Amino acid sequence: MADLKALCMKCRDSNRKPTMQTMTSPVVTKNDKGRYSVKGKCANCGGNMFKFLSEADAKALM
């Protein structure tokens, strides 16, 4: 699987902006509106991560 990256709200840069981090143990879910999202953990700090996915991205992860 390709690395999945998401913004981590805990890992901030020197300008206090969230930074892109690799997501580990991603779990893809689909909500009742047919929208895909993925939950996982930040490889850097272990914090929870969440991001919306396109259908194509979600299927590539499943």
Ligand SMILES: [Zn+2]
């Ligand atoms: Zn983090």
